[in-house]
Amino acid sequence: xxxxxxxxxxxxxxxxxxxxxxxxxxxxxxxxxxxxxxxxxxxxxxxxxxxxxxxxxxxxxxxxxxxxxxxxxxxxxxxxxxxxxxxxxxxxxxxxxxxxxxxxxxxxxxxxxxxxxxxxxxxxxxxxxxxxxxxxxxxxxxxxxxxxxxxxxxxxxxxxxxxxxxxxxxxxxxxxxxxxxxxxxxxxxxxxxxxxxxxxxxxxxxxxxxxxxxxxxxxxxxxxxxxxxxxxxxxxxxxxxxxxxxxxxxxxxxxxxxxxxxxxxxxxxxxxxxxxxxxxxxxxxxxxxxxxxxxxxxxxxxxxxxxxxxxxxxxxxxxxxxxxxxxxxxxxxxxxxxxxxxxxxxxxxxxxxxxxxxxxxxxxxxxxxxxxxxxxxxxxxxxxxxxxxxxxxxxxxxxxxxxxxxxxxxxxxxxxxxxxxxxxxxxxxxxxxxxxxxxxxxxxxxxxxxxxxxxxxxxxxxxxxxxxxxxxxxxxxxxxxxxxxxxxxxxxxxxxxxxxxxxxxxxxxxxxxxxxxxxxxxxxxxxxxxxxxxxx
Numbered sequence: 001x002x003x004x005x006x007x008x009x010x011x012x013x014x015x016x017x018x019x020x021x022x023x024x025x026x027x028x029x030x031x032x033x034x035x036x037x038x039x040x041x042x043x044x045x046x047x048x049x050x051x052x053x054x055x056x057x058x059x060x061x062x063x064x065x066x067x068x069x070x071x072x073x074x075x076x077x078x079x080x081x082x083x084x085x086x087x088x089x090x091x092x093x094x095x096x097x098x099x100x101x102x103x104x105x106x107x108x109x110x111x112x113x114x115x116x117x118x119x120x121x122x123x124x125x126x127x128x129x130x131x132x133x134x135x136x137x138x139x140x141x142x143x144x145x146x147x148x149x150x151x152x153x154x155x156x157x158x159x160x161x162x163x164x165x166x167x168x169x170x171x172x173x174x175x176x177x178x179x180x181x182x183x184x185x186x187x188x189x190x191x192x193x194x195x196x197x198x199x200x201x202x203x204x205x206x207x208x209x210x211x212x213x214x215x216x217x218x219x220x221x222x223x224x225x226x227x228x229x230x231x232x233x234x235x236x237x238x239x240x241x242x243x244x245x246x247x248x249x250x251x252x253x254x255x256x257x258x259x260x261x262x263x264x265x266x267x268x269x270x271x272x273x274x275x276x277x278x279x280x281x282x283x284x285x286x287x288x289x290x291x292x293x294x295x296x297x298x299x300x301x302x303x304x305x306x307x308x309x310x311x312x313x314x315x316x317x318x319x320x321x322x323x324x325x326x327x328x329x330x331x332x333x334x335x336x337x338x339x340x341x342x343x344x345x346x347x348x349x350x351x352x353x354x355x356x357x358x359x360x361x362x363x364x365x366x367x368x369x370x371x372x373x374x375x376x377x378x379x380x381x382x383x384x385x386x387x388x389x390x391x392x393x394x395x396x397x398x399x400x401x402x403x404x405x406x407x408x409x410x411x412x413x414x415x416x417x418x419x420x421x422x423x424x425x426x427x428x429x430x431x432x433x434x435x436x437x438x439x440x441x442x443x444x445x446x447x448x449x450x451x452x453x454x455x456x457x458x459x460x461x462x463x464x465x466x467x468x469x470x471x472x473x474x475x476x477x478x479x480x481x482x483x484x485x486x487x488x489x490x491x492x493x494x495x496x497x498x499x500x501x502x503x504x505x506x507x508x509x510x511x512x513x514x515x516x517x518x519x520x521x522x523x524x525x526x527x528x529x530x531x532x533x534x535x536x
Contacts, residue, residue: 028128029041029083030043030128030129032130032216032217034216036073036074036075037056037076038076038079038080039080039081040079040080040083041082041123042082043128044160045128048127048128049125049126049163049164050125050128050129051082051083051122052082052217053086054084054086055120055121055123056073056076057070057073057120057121057206057209058072058073058119058202058205059072059074060116061198061202062117066116066194066296067194067195067198067293067297068195068198069195069205070198070201070202085122085153085154086112086120086122086154087112087113087114087115087118088113088115088176089114089115089153089179089182090114090115090116090118090179090305091114091179091180092150092179092312093312094148094313094320094361095312095313095314095318095319095321112155116178118178119176119178119205120154120176121206122154122159122172123171123172124159124171124173125138125219126163126169126170127168130216132215132216137215137220137223138169138171138220138223139219139220139223139225139471139472140173140219140220140224141226141467141468142175142206142225142226142252143172143174143175143232144177144226144232145175145176145231146229146231146232146233146234146261147230147231147232148230148261148320148323149180149184149199149234149320149322149324150180150312150320151179152232153176157447160449161446162464165446165465169468170468170471170472171217171218171219173210175202175203175206176202177199177200177202177206177235178199179322180308181280181307182199182304182308183198183199183202184197184198184322184323184325185198185296186266186268186276186325187268187269187274187277189277189292189293190277192293196268196329196330197327197331199324200239200331201330204330207224207226207239207251207252210224210251211249211251222253223253224253225253225471226239226252226255226256227255228257229443230259230261230439231320231323232258233258234262234263234324236255236257236260237260237335238331238335239255239346240339240345240346241331241345242330242331245343245344247345250346252346253346253348254348254349254350255346255348255349256350256467257349257416258443259412259416259439259440260351261411261412261415262415262536263319263320263536264380264536265324265326265331265535266326266535267325267326267328268326268327270535276311280296280307280311283303283307283311284299284303286299308322316376318362319361334531336415336418337531339419340528342424344419344423347474348475349426349427350428350429350430350466350467350470351420351428351430352431352442352501353416353432354431354439354442355431355432356404356437357412357413357438358405358406358407359408359438359439360440361408362400362403362404366403367399368399370402370403371387373407374406374410377407378533378534378535380533380534380535381533381534388526389526393406408439409524410527414524414528415536416429417524418528420493424493425494426491427492427493428470428476428489428491429492429497429499430476430501431498431499431500431501432463432501434453434454434459434503435503442463445459448464454503454507456503456509459501459503459511461485462484462485462486462511463501465479465481465484466486475489476489477489477490485511486499487499490513492516496515497514497515497516498515498516499511499513
């Protein structure tokens, strides 16, 4: 090699070293100092988005912290590389269902480790530098994953997608929380010696973390929107009603729900929760212990996870066993009671439901008639409540079709309308109907890097921008992207106006306003009237 070539080579090395050490370079990854830990993220130079993966927001919920409220993380010395996906929380499976909407192929391929030590979150910021801004920071969208409170993880979603859809106008936070038996073990013993609804408390703790630290990433803690799908949307509902609808200080300004999931929510010491606790105690050989919760805390993790999986999969088809309860502290009463009072956390709501919400949760070969189906779905239903369901659904086709509607409307669709009514002028409603319009089909149109089935840029812009407009401007009726085909969008209270997101038979985007079906609202009024029996 010539001297000139050697000098050129040395110069390139020195330039490369200078680039690595220079905070101003577009290829260096910024480091965030949270006080208890420093995290260095990574920059995607193609999208110009920085990600911080696996930020610990709470201590590992193990040992005495198992079934306890989340605790502050310990101080970690040195700079942590926030470049790999965090452990998933332990997963379980939906009750004996042939179709599982939440188990994604990408999740299986990655085979990310499951662990009790899973209280992490992922943060995505626009640009390649992070400037701490005490005020005037960017709006923040916090995504709470679904999965029936028994499965799901932050790694399933790419938070950069939401930043791209917002034209680099938001910061995204993806939250993990304890699931299944580890997050939602009910019973008097848990109330006395631990924390009920630990998974919800994890989410609440993560929202407090956002308030404390998001300004370090360039976000504005006064402009937080919480969003989730299915049990993630159900979680949003829980935060709307938390502390009787009066959480102080406020943790978010707006809420977005995609397919609100509100299954039966028993008091923590009702018969079914206590039976569930006893089943866990018996399965760990703790029944002879004088302190069963301490015995469970000392139990082998693999034993608990085996129980977690088996108890859930043995549930009634399409249902989820470990779900939130009324704990008397965080959730002070049945959610529909709080909602009916009209006082809820948050100032604005955008809600979307899918056109066929119930189908995937119903055994499509069921022979149960509608009366038997609803009595199985809601064990506290008597003959009078079942008769009311028969009157509403008996002319809606086959037994399967009736069950599809009853499941979808009682647990997913109608709770959405309860919220819309409570928020009044400050709420907007959409329906996602791209065929087949099943529960979960809309996710691919929020997190689009996976490739939605209907890959039409006009539709994706119209649909996704509605949510990002809500996050940035407190209304979905803001057309911040040129060419957005969405028409003017009134709040739901203005004539029960909704926005339809569909396609024509010719494959052309079909986005238009329509009026909510009055027959549906009448059925929802019935479900609300019997909510003491459905325990919602």
